[in-house]
Amino acid sequence: xxxxxLFSLILxxxxxxxxxxxxxxxxxxxxxxxxxxxxxxxxxxxxxxLDISSVIFGHIADSHEWHLFSMGETHVGFPLPVIIYNATKxxxxxxxxxxxxxxxDYQGYHLQRVGPGSMKxxxxxxxxxxxxxxxxxxxxxxxxxxxxxxxxxxTSAAKKYKKNGDMKPPTxxxxxxxxxxxxxxDEVAKPNLGVKANKYFPLLLTIxxxxxxxxxxxxxxxxxxxxxxxACTALLALLAFIVILASSNKHFWGHLxxxxxxxxGIKILLVPIEIMSLMIKPAxxxxxxxxxxxxxxxxxxxxxxxxxxxxxxxxxxxxGFVPVSLAFSIFMFLLELLVGAIQAxxxxxxxxxxxxQAIEGDHPDDHQAYHISEDEIIA
Amino acid sequence: MDLLTPELGLFFWTLVAFLSVFFILRKxxxxxxxxxxxxxxxxxxxxxxxxxKVKMEMSQLKSDNEKLMAQAREERTAMMNEAKQIKDKIxxxxxxxAKTEANKIIxxxxxxxxxxxxxALTEVKNEIGNLAVEVAEKIxxxxxxxxxxxxxxxxxxxxxxxxx
Numbered sequence: 136x137x138x139x140x141l142f143s144l145i146l147x148x149x150x151x152x153x154x155x156x157x158x159x160x161x162x163x164x165x166x167x168x169x170x171x172x173x174x175x176x177x178x179x180x181x182x183x184x185l186d187i188s189s190v191i192f193g194h195i196a197d198s199h200e201w202h203l204f205s206m207g208e209t210h211v212g213f214p215l216p217v218i219i220y221n222a223t224k225x226x227x228x229x230x231x232x233x234x235x236x237x238x239x240d241y242q243g244y245h246l247q248r249v250g251p252g253s254m255k256x257x258x259x260x261x262x263x264x265x266x267x268x269x270x271x272x273x274x275x276x277x278x279x280x281x282x283x284x285x286x287x288x289x290t291s292a293a294k295k296y297k298k299n300g301d302m303k304p305p306t307x308x309x310x311x312x313x314x315x316x317x318x319x320x321d322e323v324a325k326p327n328l329g330v331k332a333n334k335y336f337p338l339l340l341t342i343x344x345x346x347x348x349x350x351x352x353x354x355x356x357x358x359x360x361x362x363x364x365x366a367c368t369a370l371l372a373l374l375a376f377i378v379i380l381a382s383s384n385k386h387f388w389g390h391l392x393x394x395x396x397x398x399x400g401i402k403i404l405l406v407p408i409e410i411m412s413l414m415i416k417p418a419x420x421x422x423x424x425x426x427x428x429x430x431x432x433x434x435x436x437x438x439x440x441x442x443x444x445x446x447x448x449x450x451x452x453x454x455g456f457v458p459v460s461l462a463f464s465i466f467m468f469l470l471e472l473l474v475g476a477i478q479a480x481x482x483x484x485x486x487x488x489x490x491x492q493a494i495e496g497d498h499p500d501d502h503q504a505y506h507i508s509e510d511e512i513i514a
Numbered sequence: 515m516d517l518l519t520p521e522l523g524l525f526f527w528t529l530v531a532f533l534s535v536f537f538i539l540r541k542x543x544x545x546x547x548x549x550x551x552x553x554x555x556x557x558x559x560x561x562x563x564x565x566x567k568v569k570m571e572m573s574q575l576k577s578d579n580e581k582l583m584a585q586a587r588e589e590r591t592a593m594m595n596e597a598k599q600i601k602d603k604i605x606x607x608x609x610x611x612a613k614t615e616a617n618k619i620i621x622x623x624x625x626x627x628x629x630x631x632x633x634a635l636t637e638v639k640n641e642i643g644n645l646a647v648e649v650a651e652k653i654x655x656x657x658x659x660x661x662x663x664x665x666x667x668x669x670x671x672x673x674x675x676x677x678x
Contacts, residue, residue, distance in 0.1 A: 192516075192517075195517070196516070196517075197521065197524060218523075249516060250516075253516050255516040267522055267523070268521070268522065268523045269522075269523045269526055269527070270523050271527070272523065272524060274524050275523065275524055275527040275528075278527065278528060278531055279527075279531060282531045282534070282535050285535055285539070286535065286538060286539065289539050289542075289543035289544075289547075290538075290539075290542050290543050292543065292547065293542060293543040293546045293547050296546055296547060296550035297546065301550045301553040301554045301557060302553075302554055302557050312547070313547070313551065316547065316548070316551070317551065320548075333548070336544070336548065337536070337539070337540040337544040337545070337548075338536065340539070340544050341532070341535060341536040341539055341540070341544075344539075345532060345535060364520075364524060365517065365518055365519070365520045366520035366521050366522075366524035366525040366528060367524065367528050369520045369525065370520075370525050370528045370529050370532065371528075371532070374529075374532065429517065
């Protein structure tokens with residue numbers, strides 16, 4: 136029943152995003168053109184070859200300005216605030232990224248590519264001071280938008296309960312939210328966490344919705360690749376790891392450091408493996424989400440870039456390839472919508488599983504938690 | 515490798531945003547919603563339990579009613595039977611009484627008829643006697659008016675008298 140409801144919600148999300156897809160395709164097209172255009176000007180038309188990887192990684196990387204699209208030579212977008220903490224001199228500096236967009240110096244800072252062939256640009260001090268960059272980058276802004284959206288959606292849904300009382304049937308978004316929450320509670324929290332489900336459930340819900348809404352926002356045309364950024368997934372995995380460690384009990388550490396196996400000598404082999412697995416769990420969480428979302432973005436962009444690769448060979452082949460490429464990218468886009476929800480679910484589910492393992496033994500009916508993880512760790 | 519090195523700024527802002535979202539939503543969204551869900555589930559469970567109880571009570575009541583109905587029906591039948599018996603008895607009694615009454619009346623009537631018949635007969639006899647006497651008187655008067663007749667009669671009477 137709740138599975139069906141969730142599915143229809145995902146379908147709805149598909150439908151909504153589908154409308155904006157044509158824009159996305161056009162935007163990517165423009166991006167590719169810009170890239171080739173800037174390449175042309177930069178290299179004085181020495182090399183007319185398309186630099187597909189720079190286009191794709193330019194879209195995926197974080198940036199100090201939010202570039203929306205380009206028409207020929209005019210770039211449409213908006214600059215974002217750069218916030219620098221200078222550790223050598225001390226003090227915080229805030230200025231618009233438009234001041235350093237073209238490579239110029241401003242207040243002793245300038246934007247520089249990290250290395251040759253790298254798409255990553257970093258704010259560096261001209262004097263070589265040690266600085267920490269706390270800029271509101273594209274990803275940060277996207278995340279802040281998602282935070283505002285999330286807070287608004289969830290609190291407005293919560294208000295409905297206060298307004299309508301507990302016994303009135305849920306309507307609209309409240310209904311959809313409720314279906315997801317009940318699904319997560321009954322399929323994720325309760326089987327893994329047992330009686331302690333209520334304690335950890337708010338965390339799982341926040342993880343799930345935070346990842347999901349950012350996955351969806353990342354799929355919007357011109358959207359940022361926040362959940363496909365390792366900093367985001369690293370933080371989420373680190374928080375999950377901290378929660379796992381903080382909730383772990385004696386039984387968990389006992390099993391970890393002194394496993395009850397018969398030939399005692401094998402413990403020498405087992406204990407390091409167990410300790411490694413403890414570290415690998417959050418690392419796997421981090422890499423799974425990061426790789427899935429980033430790969431999705433790359434594939435969509437790559438499929439669209441195929442038009443220009445073929446176009447570079449021959450104009451007509453390029454035009455002829457448009458429908459194929461569009462069909463592929465629409466398919467990938469829909470797949471990514473699904474992956475966005477699935478990855479959010481898996482992150483929340485595995486967090487629950489790992490916490491469940493850490494608190495296992497507090498109550499006897501918890502033993503199934505371990506078996507679930509064995510299957511799902513592959514996903 | 516650029517993609518695999520997390521940046522401090524994004525890491526920091528994500529930490530701030532995620533934790534604030536977590537604490538705000540926990541207080542203002544998840545707890546109220548989960549409480550409401552719990553309350554509703556409890557309410558629904560209670561409603562179902564109550565409905566079940568009411569259903570049980572209803573079926574109990576229904577069977578009670580049926581028992582009562584059956585009892586009432588039995589009583590009614592018994593009463594009907596009794597009434598029928600009483601009615602029959604009354605009717606029979608009445609018939610019996612009527613019969614005896616009629617018999618008595620008939621007997622009385624017969625007696626009266628007998629009496630009146632007797633009286634009438636007596637009267638008729640008396641009348642006949644009188645008539646006979648009168649007739650005889652007349653005849654005698656006529657016969658004895660003449661001398662012959664007187665002598666004949668004396669003779670006849672004297673012949674009747676036998677002196678043995």
